[in-house]
Amino acid sequence: MHSDTTGSWTPVALSADLPAGTVIPARISAGSIALWRSESGRLSASADRCPHRGMSLSHGFVRGEALSCIYHGWSYAQGGNCIRIPAHPGLTPPETIRARTFAVEEAGGVIWVAADETETKPPVLEGLTPLRSMTTDAGISAIETAAGTKASAEGLIEPAGGTLCLLVSARNDGQTLIHVLLKGETSPADRIAASREAESLRRAAEDLQKKGIAS
Amino acid sequence: MSMQAMIDEWYPVGIAAQLDTAGRNTLLMGEPIVVATDADGQAKVTGGNGRTLPVRIRYGHVWTSLGEPKKEVFPIPEADQPGRRYVDVGVVRVRCSPLRAVENFLDIAHFPFVHTDILGAEPHTEVQSYKVEIREDVDEVWATQVKFYQPQAAKSASGGITTEYMYRVPAPTCSVLYKTCPPRPSEWDVITLFVQPLTEELCDVWPWMALFDDDTPMTDLIHFQQTIFLQDRSILENQIPRLLPLDPGMEIPTRADLTSVAYRRWLKRHNYTYGAQLVAQ
Numbered sequence: 001m002h003s004d005t006t007g008s009w010t011p012v013a014l015s016a017d018l019p020a021g022t023v024i025p026a027r028i029s030a031g032s033i034a035l036w037r038s039e040s041g042r043l044s045a046s047a048d049r050c051p052h053r054g055m056s057l058s059h060g061f062v063r064g065e066a067l068s069c070i071y072h073g074w075s076y077a078q079g080g081n082c083i084r085i086p087a088h089p090g091l092t093p094p095e096t097i098r099a100r101t102f103a104v105e106e107a108g109g110v111i112w113v114a115a116d117e118t119e120t121k122p123p124v125l126e127g128l129t130p131l132r133s134m135t136t137d138a139g140i141s142a143i144e145t146a147a148g149t150k151a152s153a154e155g156l157i158e159p160a161g162g163t164l165c166l167l168v169s170a171r172n173d174g175q176t177l178i179h180v181l182l183k184g185e186t187s188p189a190d191r192i193a194a195s196r197e198a199e200s201l202r203r204a205a206e207d208l209q210k211k212g213i214a215s
Numbered sequence: 216m217s218m219q220a221m222i223d224e225w226y227p228v229g230i231a232a233q234l235d236t237a238g239r240n241t242l243l244m245g246e247p248i249v250v251a252t253d254a255d256g257q258a259k260v261t262g263g264n265g266r267t268l269p270v271r272i273r274y275g276h277v278w279t280s281l282g283e284p285k286k287e288v289f290p291i292p293e294a295d296q297p298g299r300r301y302v303d304v305g306v307v308r309v310r311c312s313p314l315r316a317v318e319n320f321l322d323i324a325h326f327p328f329v330h331t332d333i334l335g336a337e338p339h340t341e342v343q344s345y346k347v348e349i350r351e352d353v354d355e356v357w358a359t360q361v362k363f364y365q366p367q368a369a370k371s372a373s374g375g376i377t378t379e380y381m382y383r384v385p386a387p388t389c390s391v392l393y394k395t396c397p398p399r400p401s402e403w404d405v406i407t408l409f410v411q412p413l414t415e416e417l418c419d420v421w422p423w424m425a426l427f428d429d430d431t432p433m434t435d436l437i438h439f440q441q442t443i444f445l446q447d448r449s450i451l452e453n454q455i456p457r458l459l460p461l462d463p464g465m466e467i468p469t470r471a472d473l474t475s476v477a478y479r480r481w482l483k484r485h486n487y488t489y490g491a492q493l494v495a496q
Contacts, residue, residue: 049455051467056453071450072471073328073340086340087324087471097467 008115009122010169011155011179014130015109018043023067025058027171030115033102034058038065044078045113047100051082057099110167110179123154128165128181131191134198135175138205140168143176146204156181159201164194166201178202218244220486222282224386225289227409227421229277230303234258242413243281244489250277274423275303276409289355289385293393293405294425302424302433304440309420311451312490313388313412314459314482316420319447320390320408321382321474323363329446332366336375339364342471349481356384356481358474369404370431370439372397384478387487388412399427406440415490416457420444458492465492 012026013035023036025048032048034057042065048058055071062068066075066083074097075084082097103114105122109130112122136143143166144150147159157166163186167179180198182191222244229239229250238251246263253259260268260279271278273288294301309316319325324342326335345361361380368378381393381403388410393403405425410418422440460466461483468476482491 052469053466054454054456054460055450056455059449059453070328072322072324073337085469086327086337087342088469089341091469 008118009105009112009120010115011110011122011167011177012045012113013111014133014179015106015111016130017133018111021062023058023060023062025056026113027173027177028102028113028115029172030102031172032056032058033113034060034067034099035104035111035113036062036067038062038078040065042078043104043106043111045102045104046076046080047102049099050074051097051099110181125154125156125167125181127183129186131180131182132195132198133177133179134202135171135177136202136206137175138202138209139174140170140176142205142209143168143178143201145208146201159197162194162197163190164197164201166198218489221387221412221489223280223284224282224388225271225278225280225284225287226388227276227411228260228279230305230421231258231272231275231277232303234277241411241419242417243279244412245414246281248279250279274407274409274425275301276421276423289389291391291405291407291425293403296402296425298427299405299425300428300433300436302426302436302440304422304424304437304444307420307422307441307444307448308413309418309448309451310416310457311418311454312416312458313410313418314487314490315451315454315457316410316418316447317384317388317390317408318459318475318478319451320392321358321384321478322472323361323380324471325450326363326365329450330443334365334368334443335363336366344470345473347473347477349477353385356382356474356477358382358477361474368395369397369426369428370435371426371428382474384481387482387485387489388418396427398430402427404428412490418490456492459490461488461491461493 010028018037020037020041021039023034026033026035033045034048035045037043048056050057050069052074055069060068060070068075073086076099077083080098080101082093105112108125147157151157155168163183165181169177234252238249249261258270258277260270262268268279271288278288327337327340343362346359350357359381365378366375378395383391390408392406396402396404407423409421412418461479
């Protein structure tokens with residue numbers, strides 16, 4: 001784990017994968033979360049469970065500045081408080097109905113979520129452009145071995161001699177989430193090549209993991 | 216979890232018209248069973264250790280029990296009215312608690328969001344007050360005077376109508392719904408949800424209908440119900456926890472959920488807890 005120096009911040013997704021008016025599932029050490037962006041562009045992260053009937057909120061929908069549960073349409077504001085219960089349109093939902101929320105920050109095209117309350121900010125990754133995300137069954141040490149270098153305190157793995165940079169975070173389901181980032185200016189051909197290189201690295205890391213070579 | 220109280224109940228384990236001698240290998244409350252016809256063409260259910268389990272044929276389905284049922288399979292008097300068409304809808308396997316499957320069936324507030332433009336549509340989301348009771352004489356949960364605006368209440372409905380519903384829970388994993396019958400306003404259509412508990416977190420749902428509808432092709436009737444239940448499955452497989460929480464605190468009901476509140480209370484009273492979570496975590 002590389003949580004010692006990044007505090008409780010986890011890089012959960014790339015900004016490009018969460019357009020305005022959408023919700024996606026993500027994971028942090030505290031569990032599954034619903035990560036959503038309102039139509040005006042405000043980011044929010046809430047526990048992935050509607051307190052009404054336990055439905056996963058990441059299956060829900062975003063309308064305006066609220067996230068709604070797909071089961072009964074209960075709507076939640078950015079702060080996690082329920083603001084609308086469609087079965088009772090005249091009712092102002094009590095303050096006690098709320099989904100737990102988490103601090104969320106976006107910098108350099110990466111979305112970070114903090115599992116706990118924190119005064120810290122997520123690390124700033126200078127000069128890197130996000131390309132894509134992928135998950136793997138390989139652990140971080142297998143990825144380090146495949147890349148031939150260790151991860152930095154921020155969770156960055158930089159294989160020598162290329163434009164490629166991997167931002168890795170271990171998930172509590174045993175998988176590793178990898179954000180592929182690129183250094184400097186790149187052409188579309190560079191980006192395609194980097195994407196393939198990242199896939200080869202992942203395959204190599206998974207082979208190592210399977211053989212139990214990773215230490 | 217305690218199986219004891221629920222073990223003496225009847226459960227659906229197959230469609231009677233589809234039995235054969237090869238048999239259907241399935242599970243009932245975790246026990247492997249085989250549902251087949253014997254040499255005389257009679258339905259036969261065999262338990263895990265080879266013992267013969269009790270069998271009933273009712274409402275198009277084969278029913279059995281791992282224990283010793285104290286009552287017959289619950290009655291549905293309306294189902295025996297002449298002129299009804301019986302629809303064996305088939306089976307939908309759902310990775311959820313059998314009790315969650317029943318609770319979802321008792322819920323109308325999800326219609327506009329899950330069965331959009333079929334059983335409900337925004338902005339018609341309001342759930343009017345209705346009556347809920349546990350009828351002590353028959354020991355069933357009943358909800359009556361349930362009304363909801365529906366764009367297409369049934370295959371036989373054309374255009375939106377306000378549909379009236381009555382719900383019954385006569386057994387822990389079964390519910391009977393009586394619903395406005397578009398071609399015959401004085402009668403009720405009967406739509407049931409028979410749930411076979413495979414395990415506490417996995418079930419086979421056998422919907423069945425007894426309708427006054429002589430016109431709609433059987434295939435269309437089946438497709439209509441299968442569409443509805445597949446939409447429900449997308450919800451049921453994504454609820455957390457998978458077990459139905461019976462203690463208050465884990466989930467927050469409102470007035471629209473009074474049927475579910477009564478159902479949970481009734482389950483708890485009878486110790487019907489196979490598929491339930493008892494302590495809030």
